[in-house]
Amino acid sequence: MPAHGQVAQSSALFLRIEPDSRAAGMGNAGVATADNANTIFWNPSGLAFQQDTQVGVTHANWLPEFNANLFYEYL
Structure with a gap:
């Protein structure tokens, strides 16, 4: 009888x-090319080269398919 593992689901998918x-x-190669305003998200040490x-x-x-009026905003 094969064993089945449970795969954990994240509750913070917005991350x-x-x-x-x-x-x-x-x-998602932002760590290697962090040279713009979003470098703080990918590689904070890139701020030294701004x-x-x-x-x-x-x-x-x-999640537009659910029509729940949820928005993700990042500044």
Whole structure:
């Protein structure tokens, strides 16, 4: 009889939403390319290499298929 393990489900799925579309589009490679305003999310040590002042704003409709008016916003 095969054994079946239980896979844990996270209750904080919003933590898996990336605030940077560039890094998310590259397969979450934000740690290696942290050179913009969202570097604080991926690699805080990248702040030492910031040249200019930048602001990053993300607004996403979270779980739109449920029509629950949930939004993810990151500043």
